[in-house]
Amino acid sequence: MLHRALSLLAISPAILALACSAGGDKTGNPSQSAGNGSGGHTSGPMLQDPTAGTLGLTVGGMGSGADPGCPTSISGTVYDPAGKLPLYNVVVYQPSEALAPLKTGASCEICDGNFSGRPVAAAVSDAAGHFKIEGLKATENVPLVIQVGKWRRQITVPSITACQDNVLEDPELFRLPRSQAEGDLPQMAVVRGGSEALECLIHKLGVDDSEFTSDGGKGRVHLYVSEGGTATAGTATLADGTKLGTDDSLLDSLDKMKGYDMLLLGCEGTDNIIEGRPETQYFNVRDYADQGGRIFGSHYHDKFIWNDKTEDKPYPEVVKFQSGASALPSPAIGNINTSFPKGAALADWLVNVKASTTRGQISIIDAENTVQSVLHPSAISWIGSPDAKTPGAPIYFSFPTPVAGPACGRMVFSDIHVASGSGDTGKEPFPTGCTNPNLTAQQAALAFMIFDLSSCVQPETDEVRKPIVK
Numbered sequence: 043m044l045h046r047a048l049s050l051l052a053i054s055p056a057i058l059a060l061a062c063s064a065g066g067d068k069t070g071n072p073s074q075s076a077g078n079g080s081g082g083h084t085s086g087p088m089l090q091d092p093t094a095g096t097l098g099l100t101v102g103g104m105g106s107g108a109d110p111g112c113p114t115s116i117s118g119t120v121y122d123p124a125g126k127l128p129l130y131n132v133v134v135y136q137p138s139e140a141l142a143p144l145k146t147g148a149s150c151e152i153c154d155g156n157f158s159g160r161p162v163a164a165a166v167s168d169a170a171g172h173f174k175i176e177g178l179k180a181t182e183n184v185p186l187v188i189q190v191g192k193w194r195r196q197i198t199v200p201s202i203t204a205c206q207d208n209v210l211e212d213p214e215l216f217r218l219p220r221s222q223a224e225g226d227l228p229q230m231a232v233v234r235g236g237s238e239a240l241e242c243l244i245h246k247l248g249v250d251d252s253e254f255t256s257d258g259g260k261g262r263v264h265l266y267v268s269e270g271g272t273a274t275a276g277t278a279t280l281a282d283g284t285k286l287g288t289d290d291s292l293l294d295s296l297d298k299m300k301g302y303d304m305l306l307l308g309c310e311g312t313d314n315i316i317e318g319r320p321e322t323q324y325f326n327v328r329d330y331a332d333q334g335g336r337i338f339g340s341h342y343h344d345k346f347i348w349n350d351k352t353e354d355k356p357y358p359e360v361v362k363f364q365s366g367a368s369a370l371p372s373p374a375i376g377n378i379n380t381s382f383p384k385g386a387a388l389a390d391w392l393v394n395v396k397a398s399t400t401r402g403q404i405s406i407i408d409a410e411n412t413v414q415s416v417l418h419p420s421a422i423s424w425i426g427s428p429d430a431k432t433p434g435a436p437i438y439f440s441f442p443t444p445v446a447g448p449a450c451g452r453m454v455f456s457d458i459h460v461a462s463g464s465g466d467t468g469k470e471p472f473p474t475g476c477t478n479p480n481l482t483a484q485q486a487a488l489a490f491m492i493f494d495l496s497s498c499v500q501p502e503t504d505e506v507r508k509p510i511v512k
Contacts, residue, residue, distance in 0.1 A: 112205035117174040118212065120167040120188060122489070123220040124248025125213035127481070128171025129493055130391050131384075132190040133157065133509050134216070135164035136175065144192050146229045148300045148335035150450040151191065153498035155510040159187060164509040169390035177511075180204035191496030192303050193218045195225035221250040227262040228303035228496055233289045234265060236272035238308030238340045239461035239468040241265055242476035243485055243492070254472060256280070257287045264302075265472060266292050272311030276470040283471075293323040299330040304495065308468055309341040309459060313412075316345040324352050331443040331451040336495050341410050344455040358445040360418045361436070368411045368431035376404040376425045376437065376458070376487075382503040385424055388490055397486035406484050408462035409437055413455075418445060422502040425458070425487070438491070442499050449499045460488045 120132040137159025144158075157164070165173040178184065184199040195218055202208040210216070219225030227249065232241045241254065244263060255261035267278040267286045278286050289307075292298055299305065305327075310316075327346045331337050339346065348363065349356040378392070379385040380402055392398035404425070411430040416423050416439055423436030430437065437457040442449035461467060464482045467475040481489065500507060 113176060114178045114180055114202065114204050115174055115176040115207045116178060116184070116186070116199065116202060116210060117172065117207050118210045118216045119171040120173060121171065121213045121217040122247045122493075123218045124246070125217045127247065127395060127486070127489060128167075128391075129190070129218070130167055130169050130171065130387050130490065131494065131497055131506050132167045132171075132173075132188060132218075133164060134167070134173045134175060135159075135161035135187050135189075135509055135511075136178065137185055137187055137196075138162045138512075141187065141194075141196065144194060144226050146192075146301065147303065148330060148333050148451065150334045151498045152449060153500040153504075153507040155507055157187070157189065157509050160512050161187075161509055162511060164511050166506055166508060169387040170394045174207065178202060188216060188218060190218070190493055191498065192226055192228040193493075193496060195219040217248070220248050221253055222262060227253065229301065230263045230304045230306060231257075231292060231299075231302045232263055232265050232306045233268055233292070233308050234273070234277050234286070234468045234472070235268045235308035235310035235340070236274060236277050236468050237311035237461075238459055239464070239466040239475060240306045240308045240338070240340065241468070241472055242464070242466035243460050243481075243489060244306075245473055245476050246479055246481060246485075247489060251473065254280070256284050257292070259284075268308070268310045268315065270310060270312075270315045272469070274469040276475070277468055279471045281471045281474050290323075293319070293326055296326040296329055299326060299335065300333060302335070304336040304338065305330070306492070307337070307339045307343045309343075313342040313345055316342050317351060319351075321352055321355075325355065328357060328443075331453050334451045336451060337453045338492060338495055339453070339455045341457050341459060342412065344412055347453070358418060360421050360441055360445060361416050361439065362414045364412055364414050364431055364435070370406070370409040370411055370427055370429045370437070372407050372409070372462075373405045374407075374409050374427050374429040376406045376409070376427055376484075377434070378402045378404065378425055379423055382422060383505050384494065384502070385422075387506075388424065388487070391490055392483070392487060395486055397481070397483040404483055404487055406437070406458055407482075408459050410457040410459075411435055411437060412457055413437075413439065420445060420447070420449075420502065424491070438487075440491075440495075440502060442501065449501065452495060452499055454491060454495050456488065456491070458484050458488065460485050 142158040163177045165175045167173045182201045188195045253261040254263045257264040266289045268289045378389040380389045389402045414432045421441035423439045425438040426434045440454040443451040465478040
């Protein structure tokens with residue numbers, strides 16, 4: 043496949059070892075070459091032709107002069123595939139050799155700092171999406187990799203000027219891939235539940251229409267349907283009439299689930315559907331996460347870690363559930379937990395992207411409250427609400443899996459409906475129900491969470507781990 047070929051571009055380590063230019067007349071203007079993505083979003087700059095064999099690194103204005111020891115860097119901002127939303131905790135690095143293909147499916151991706159291609163310089167984007175890669179050499183055709191989890195795109199900067207910070211603020215250059223033609227995307231399974239529209243959030247983040255298919259298609263986003271609850275006939279189809287597989291066909295098979303990097307489960311409108319599922323589906327969901335899978339569960343899906351259904355094989359007690367779900371007033375206040383590094387970054391990021399006017403707070407529409415408190419020390423509440431049935435109760439929490447460790451996968455559960463207040467709906471054929479191209483405040487918050495779910499696994503309260511430079 044083309045996105046795999048892109049990962050195999052060869053880079054000459056000898057060229058990368060050339061010394062820093064003492065001068066030069068390089069403009070630092072970015073460019074790229076290669077194929078377009080397809081679908082409903084405008085294609086960005088083209089990638090390097092994967093058939094070219096090398097990245098064609100050459101040195102401009104170098105001559106045989108010695109390295110003057112001057113600092114040379116590149117700085118910019120990393121964006122989502124649409125090129126609109128700055129992203130936190132994305133690694134940007136300069137490789138010195140060919141990238142290895144990314145494996146698809148559940149696997150233990152712990153944050154050990156190792157990235158393919160032997161990075162020689164690297165940086166991580168901050169809460170404004172900003173990065174600065176230092177220690178570069180002034181060359182032409184500088185290869186860079188943009189990566190968070192299994193989102194990965196390789197680009198080429200035509201040239202940089204020695205002895206200065208080359209500021210390249212180009213959303214079309216420093217963004218994640220929209221399609222397999224542009225790079226790697228995680229293989230996602232999204233269950234449409236009727237009361238949610240998670241697929242619309244992924245769509246407006248810039249993933250091409252062509253990547254949304256049924257489980258029989260070749261897209262990186264496979265749509266399924268939960269036929270109960272608030273689902274309609276339109277929930278079960280694509281706009282072209284293609285019928286979607288059922289969530290039962292997914293959750294009944296652990297092997298099928300393990301073929302996905304992430305499962306995104308949309309709210310079905312009632313907890314009766316979750317409680318009515320066979321025990322084997324509960325065990326499959328838990329085993330999938332324990333073996334490196336990532337799960338995002340919208341309203342009621344936290345029942346998958348509920349033990350009243352599986353008393354013969356209980357799950358570690360992660361949270362204390364409310365005695366009956368409770369709706370929050372609309373709008374309600376969401377308080378961001380800033381006591382840990384990523385929570386503090388979320389609070390800053392929401393202000394930076396104008397989803398919050400008060401650091402540490404967000405306005406939420408149509409939220410519910412199914413959890414009273416977080417119990418296990420490995421779990422953490424990201425967002426709580428003073429308007430909850432138990433004031434301050436978590437309405438968004440996460441934990442690494444298996445709960446007893448060592449960490450391998452991750453579960454995230456939310457009582458915040460991503461579609462509420464947006465005009466998007468999961469009750470119409472996809473993408474017909476995705477009517478609003480803009481993100482609401484709570485959609486922005488959940489976008490942060492989904493990219494964070496994509497990233498490597500570490501204890502929730504740890505600092506972001508930097509990539510290893512070799």
